[in-house]
Amino acid sequence: xxxxxxxxxxxxxxxxxxxxxxxxxxxxxxxxxxxxxxxxxxxxxxxxxxxxxxxxxxxxxxxxxxxxxxxxxxxxxxxxxxxxxxxxxxxxxxxxxxxxxxxxxxxxxxxxxxxxxxxxxxxxxxxxxxxxxxxxxxxxxxxx
Numbered sequence: 001x002x003x004x005x006x007x008x009x010x011x012x013x014x015x016x017x018x019x020x021x022x023x024x025x026x027x028x029x030x031x032x033x034x035x036x037x038x039x040x041x042x043x044x045x046x047x048x049x050x051x052x053x054x055x056x057x058x059x060x061x062x063x064x065x066x067x068x069x070x071x072x073x074x075x076x077x078x079x080x081x082x083x084x085x086x087x088x089x090x091x092x093x094x095x096x097x098x099x100x101x102x103x104x105x106x107x108x109x110x111x112x113x114x115x116x117x118x119x120x121x122x123x124x125x126x127x128x129x130x131x132x133x134x135x136x137x138x139x140x141x142x143x144x
Contacts (some may be wrong), residue, residue, distance in 0.1 A: 028090045035088050035095065035119055039067040041143075044124075048140035051109055052130075059106050064144060073099065075107065082107050088116075097126055114139060 044067070046060035063075045063082075073086040084101035095116040101107035114126035121143070128137040 028093055028095055031095045031116070031119070032088050032090065035097065035116060035124070038119060038121055039086070039097075039124065039141075040069055041121075043144040044141040045144050046139065047142045048138060049110075050138040052137065053135040056106075056109070059109075065141065073101075075101075084111075097124070110139065112137070 044065040045063065046057060046065070049055070049057045049060060060075075063077045063080075066074045066076070067086055068074070071085050071087055073084050075082040075084075082101060082104050084099060084104075084107060086100075087098045089096055089098070091113065097114045097116055099110045099112060099114065101111055112128045114128050116124065117127050118125035123143070124141045126139040126141075128139075130137065
């Protein structure tokens, strides 16, 4: 009888654990879909960029970012056009926005797997926690 109870308790715990994981995965998938839809709507600007403890927001002043449905991101300022790639996904149940502008200065500073800490229809707040004791980097996009 005791063995049957232990097996039943173990089965219930397994079901609860599996259900919890699926809900978390579903939540990340839902957030990822919302992020994809949100970034593709309209133009965005960098309203805050903190690189290793130094605020460098002005570096991207005047640039308009457009996130295309084909995975390209374009930053435009007057006649200057810089193209990179973007995607989103998750890592360890954390929603991420991946940016890659290659080696184009100063946009290579934005190349990273940014953790999405907040998202709405008008603001996307990101952070990157680097290893080795480096400070956290912060990046905020706001809809224009």
